[in-house]
Amino acid sequence: MTLNTQPNLARPDDFYEALIDMHRDLDDAQSQSANAQLILLLANHIGDHATLLEALRHAREGATDMPARNGGTQPRAA
Template identity: 90%
Template sequence: MALNTQPNLDRPDDFYEALIDMHRDLDDAQSQSANAQLILLLANHIGDHATLIEAMQHAREGATDGPARNTDAS
């Protein structure tokens, strides 16, 4: 199964709103847990190992392509 990176959501605005609503009233740990559970549910739905690896590579590249984050705590 090839990873589809083209826009493919029926209702992207509604999805985004539902995603934001999923996090409403959750603390940071609960929000991270909800994200992790959603990722695992969707990964199980996709099921194809190669597609999941490709998606993880794209996600990591997307996270590291932006401006460097300031990690200086001072």
């Protein structure tokens, strides 16, 4: 299975709204837990190891392309 990175949501705005609503009234720990549970549920649904590794790579690349929150510098690994 190849990872589909093209827009593929039938109702993207509705999904985004539902995703935001999922976090409503949760504290930071609960919000992180909800995200982790969602990730694991979707990973289980996908099931294909190679596709999941590709998704992890894309997600990490997307995160590292963003400016750091601490004033534009990122801590260096020791």
